[in-house]
Amino acid sequence: MYVNGKPHMVTMDYIMDVSEVFRSKNPEDDLVSFRLSYYPHTLDSFREMLTEAFEGKCKQTIYGDFKPLDEIKDPGFFVHVVEKLK
Structure with a gap:
C-alpha cells in the first residue's frame, strides 16, 4: 500500500x-x-530504531538471506541480530 x-x-x-x-x-x-x-523500513531507519530502543548499548549485525551483507547482492529479506551490551 x-x-x-x-x-x-x-x-x-x-x-x-x-x-x-x-x-x-x-x-x-x-x-x-x-x-x-x-x-x-529502510535498513538505516530500522537500525536507528534499534539503537534508540537499546539506548545505544547494543551491537547490531545484519544478514541478507542468512548471509553477511557483503556476500549477497540483492537479498530477499534481512535478519537483524541485536546483542545488548552492558
Missing part, C-alpha cells in the same frame, strides 16, 4: 501445506493460511 506515493504497508498472504507435520483426517485441514503485514 502506498500513501502519498511512498511505501506505507506491505501485506503478504501465505498458504502452507502442513500435511507432513499434522496428519489430519480432513485434507482441507492440511492447508493453513495466514497474513503478515509490516511497515517497509
Whole structure:
C-alpha cells in the first residue's frame, strides 16, 4: 500500500501445506493460511530504531538471506541480530 506515493504497508498472504507435520483426517485441514503485514523500513531507519530502543548499548549485525551483507547482492529479506551490551 502506498500513501502519498511512498511505501506505507506491505501485506503478504501465505498458504502452507502442513500435511507432513499434522496428519489430519480432513485434507482441507492440511492447508493453513495466514497474513503478515509490516511497515517497509529502510535498513538505516530500522537500525536507528534499534539503537534508540537499546539506548545505544547494543551491537547490531545484519544478514541478507542468512548471509553477511557483503556476500549477497540483492537479498530477499534481512535478519537483524541485536546483542545488548552492558
